[in-house]
Amino acid sequence: MAKLDILMAQLNTRVGDFEGNADRVLAVARRAVGERSAPVIVFPELTLSGYPPEDLLLRPSLEGRVQRTLARLRRELPAEAVVVLGYPRRRDGNLYNMAGVLTGGALVAEYAKRCLPNYQVFDEKRYFSGGDAAQLLEIAGVPVALSVCEDIWDEAPILDSAAAGAKLLLNLNASPFHRGKQRERREVVGARARTAGLPVVYVNQVGGQDELVFDGGSFAVDANGEVMASAPHFREAECWVSVEVDDGGPVRLGGTQVAPPEDLAATWEALVLGVRDYVDKNGFPGVVLGLSGGVDSALTLAVAVEALGADRVEAVMMPFRYTSSMSVEDAAEQSRLLGVRHSVISIEGAYNAFMQALAPHFEGLAPDTTEENLQARCRGVLLMSLSNKGGALVLTTGNKSELAVGYSTLYGDMAGGFDVLKDVPKTLVYALCRYRNSLGPCIPERVIDRPPSAELAPDQRDDDSLPAYPVLDDILERYVEQDESAEAIIAAGLPREQVERVVRLVDRNEYKRRQAPIGVRITRRGFGRDRRYPITSAWLPGD
Template sequence: MASLNILMAQMNTLVGDFDGNTKRVIKIVQSAIDTHDQPVVVFPELTLSGYPPEDLLLRPSIELRVDQSLELLCSQLPEAAWVVIGYPKREGGELYNAAGVIHGGKLVAEYHKQCLPNYQVFDEKRYFVSGSAPCVLDIQGVQVALSICEDIWEKHPTADAAEAGAEILLNLNSSPYHRGKRGERWEMVAERARQAAFPIVYVNQVGGQDELVFDGGSFAVTADGTVAAAAPSFEEGEYWLQYDNENKNQPFSGQAVNAPMNEMAATWQALVLGVRDYVNKNGFKGVVLGLSGGIDSALTLAVAVEALGPERVEAIMMPFRYTSQMSVDDAAEQSKTQGVTHKVISIENIYASFMASLEEEFAGTTPDTTEENLQARCRGVLLMSISNKKGVLVLTTGNKSEMAVGYSTLYGDMAGGFDVLKDVPKTLVFELCRYRNTLGPCIPQRVIDRPPSAELAPDQKDEDSLPPYDILDQILEMYVERDMSAEAIIDHGFDREQVQRVLRLVDINEYKRRQAPIGVRITRRGFGRDRRYPITSGWRIGL
């Protein structure tokens, strides 16, 4: 009988911080050796560089930084530990996405990722060359294979490991979250385990990196595909497994199976973690946002408070002549409930000054969206000035539905550093608000119940300019996330004129989205890394 003490090190790395990431690895392994004999400590994909390092991989010093980190690990890690860790590795003039095994002060084995994803948010073929061989090594009498992330989504790397004599596979991951992702992972890894007839340990990183959020949720499956252990989602930590290669039916013990979060809770946690890590990793003191009394800013405030604590959040109500008393009251109520600093700064005088300066330019014209946009830009100037003076980040509040069709103002409500709801459709905004209120009092009910309005004109409602959100979001999901044509969407029962109008709005507003702040990605296809359409284009809808 042979057994292994396996530690799934669900680590939150900082991209580019080789020194910091390396020191944290050493600390985790030293702690592991204090409690378990000859531990096998498994870290995520590209732990030393953080993921995704993007064009840092093209810097000439990348090789030196990796070599220095590996030398430090070999010299300082406890010799009895087996440490499985990911890093970029240059070899023979080519750069590989690598996983190495350090034991006894040496790098004793190395694997190169074979399947390089080049879709959605992934761009690995820009940087890496594919490996071509399995890696199987003897760890305390167990034949252990390595693979990296995308390798588990293709058949041949796992099959090659089985043919090379592997008894168990360790799969290192930096797999970002989108809604429904955990179930997809469990299903795919279970299928690979059944095909190879051996158990698999899947270790994933956790944390926010720009618009991406990594949800952790590391787990292990048996040879028949049963999930035998699972770490929590969205929580950094070290999770132990005991593996016994003689017990084929139940080879794992130790870590229990943490039940998957329901999708609303997971989405909430993704938004919170994305905001927390973006603010903290970039060194902001806190955040400021415009709290309008509407539902989008209400949800943004709730996420910010959960992520950072009320003492690091400031909410600014910036009323104008079209702002209802209800909005003023609801913003004040939520600020008080959440315990944040709340200020009221009218834009009446600022707007009047701008209009006076523009009087000659606007002579002979009638009011239109120009004046509405000017209101939004007055608010953007105020928020950015507070940001500059206090060293805090401006959170914008636009949702995915608005970003899709351009229902937003450049240098106005789009002015800021991070858009919490950028990938959250409006219908999901409502659902998340209701979910947040189940956790405790937060968002006034009438904010959720009232018809959405930008309040930039008398009696204005979003549906004056847009289709109802329950219809709009369905059309957008089919066009943006599923790449369906206009005709295919119409065939699903939607009005032809409405579909063509919505799709045209999506296409012509690419220029706005290119200038928008980044935001947390929670769907299969967000605006940003996922979807890169030309601004200048002769493309026309209809096919």
């Protein structure tokens, strides 16, 4: 009987930090050899460069960085460890997404990723050439095959590995989160294992990278597709998988298991991790946001405090003549509950100064949304000035529903560096508020219960300008995330007038979304990398 001790090492790497990522690899390897003899340590896809490196892959210095880092690892890794990790590597003029095996001071095997994703947030055909063959190596007498991420979503690579005589497949991943993705991964990997009769160890990256969040959740399945070991989600982890191989008998896997989080908990954790890593990896001392007394800014504040701690978060209430006393009170109460710095800066003086300067140009013209937008822009100026002076990142608070239909103000409530709720529909905002309150007092109940309003005019309500949010979000999910036409959405039972209006608003507000800050992606199709529509277009709205 042959035995392997495999460590699933899901790391939070940093894009472009070859030396720092190598330090992390070495630290894990040294811990592993202190726990098990001759461990096999499997790291995520493109561990050395971080993922996704995007156009850093086109830099002329890339290959030199890879070579120097691999040389360092060959020198410094414990000789008894077998280390499997990912990196970009050039061969014969082509760049490949590689998985390499280092042991005994040598690079003993390499595998080039065969299936290159080029959909949703992925652009791998822009950078990489695809491999064309399985790669096997013997580890302690066990024939082990390698694959990388997308290879497991296609049947051919695992079937080729099984046909070549593999008894186990190691799959290196940088698989980003969206709602429902954990279940989808386990179903796909389980199906591939059953089809090929081959156990799979699936190791995923964890951490935030710009708008993407990688949720970890590494796991191992046996040849029947049953999960036999699994790692936590949304944090770094080192989890052991024991493998026993009998001559002619089944391959047995064992290890501890961690249940994946439920949907709302996973979405909350994704938002928290995305904010934490964006702020920390970019070196911001903290964040500042406008706390209006409404539900969106309330949830944004809650996420920020969970991500960074109360001492790194500042909440600013910026009242105007239309701001209700309830909003002022609720903003102060939530700040008290969470222990953040809270300040109040009225925009009345700034607004009046602008209106006085504009008076000659506005003479004889009736008030309209111009005056409402000016209020938002006064607030944006104040927040950006606080950011400039203290260095804190401005978090904007707009949600996906508003961003989709342009219910937001350029250089006003869209002014800032990171939008926590950019990919969170309004109905999900409410669900997440209730979820957060289930963990402990955080958001005053009347913030959640009151009708949503931007409070830019007397007695204003969001549903004066928009369909009710459950209807709006249904239309948006069908049109934006599922690519249904307006007629298909109407045929599903949604009101024609509202559908046609919403899809027109989505199409004509692309110019605003291009100027919006980035934010955490938590759906299958977020605005930005996922959905790249032209601003100038004669395409008929709603088709």
